[in-house]
Amino acid sequence: MGVVKTVEWMRTYYQEPEKICEKFTKYFPLQQEALYRFLVSKGMFRPVIDGEKEIDILQKKRVWEKLALEYKELREWLKGPDIPVFILLSDPFNRTIQREYNGKAGLSIRDALFLFVSSQNSIGELKALLTHEYHHICRIHETEIKEEQYTILDTMVMEGLAEQAVYERYGDSYHAPWVSYYSKQEAIRLWHRFLHDSCNVNRMTREHDMLLNGWRFYPRMLGYAVGFHIVKDCVAHTKYNTNALLEMDAKTILKEAVSFES
Template sequence: MGIIRTDKWLEEDFDSPIKICEKLLPVFKGQSASKVYNQLTNYGMYRASQRTKEIFKTMKEKRIWEEVDGVFQEYKRKWEGPDIPIYLFPIGQNRSFFFRQEEKVKGGVSYPDKMFLFLSDSLTLQELEALFVHEYHHICRLNKQTKRFDDYTLLDSIIIEGLAEYSVLVHCGRNYLADWCTMYSGAELDDLWRRFLEDSLDIKKSDRKHDDLLYGSGRIPKLLGYAAGFKIVEEYYRQNHYSTKLSFTMPAKKYLMTDDNHTKRGRKK
């Protein structure tokens, strides 16, 4: 599978993104095109405008579809990862969202069987690789875990985000880490872990509180779950050997078992 030529779809129906989403219905079984579009815009998919049309034009000029396919083939071979469809679209410019958001330069969302990347015209090839690595790590871990996706807990989500960004550190370098990796100090995360996360690690993805704690909401700091996840994983690998392939299969609870992990220091007696 690999890269789906969404550039051809965009050439034909750029101004009708819901019509484009009709082509996605085979991979979103039981959903309508409008529901799929609403879901994807939450993660960064474009809304038709002159600005997003300019982004699409530049993506074509830079041969972004071919570039992403090259990165995919490299990591699929290196990680022995699944052969999934990858859909590329311009990134929306008038909406806030999470998932690798950095000044609306890039965004993405991954499912066990597909990946969506939302890109801007200012994205460098190194930033593109970092985004891909983060999202493809998700897909590899989701496919190697025995737990059903619907049974994922807050701890599972925190760790999967931390692992995905740690893989960016390993394969792309610290310069390409997301801003949320350094959003809070270690002392701040110690305190925030005790206040917000420690007693809620077992809540399921279906619980609204799950997303509030992962992404932030109201008094819950922005991207708290993401930041905590990266800190936990980074501290674990200060004491343990890193293997990308093993990171696909290791249970989330294993990452809490370090001597200096801030979660352990903050755990109630």
């Protein structure tokens, strides 16, 4: 499948974006209106005046063609599955996405990948986003665990591994912003204070999302940031690369991250 030409879908249905979601219902157990609300919560666009101009800019940058090449290289590197990649505009009303992530977001499920992007994104940024999200897809396919059985530790390590993949391809200049929220020593303290005794919390619970995102009284992006440092520490002590780590389970990666034991 690879990168799908979503340009004409957006041109035709820019003012009625829920109609685009009809094309995605085979991937989600939702009706198209409910699916649109869900995808908006993950970063999909809501129409604005003259918003179609964004599509023109993305086309001029040859975003679809360049990411199609990146996808091909990623598949070869990670030996991953061939799934559809849907590129859509991001939500200009979503403050977090616009301010924190420079107007871009991604969503990976087992059989499809969504990139929500804006005209301000560089090709380098978008390649790094695709690398991060496609790594999730490969991880899901490599591990035996069903997604509903994931624990907070599984999710944290998955996020850390995806950023390790970005680092190996592009260095640290295209890391997600949460990578730099805490130093390694701070991450170790946060691990022992908030996560060590909760690492079996199930993905299907609100507690999982609170720990991962740092909601309420938890430090922001707690699980993401600590997961990154766990993977980094594992790599520092083992010298394993992304390919070696891809099928390794989260508990083994944590065990190899010896700085987090003390």
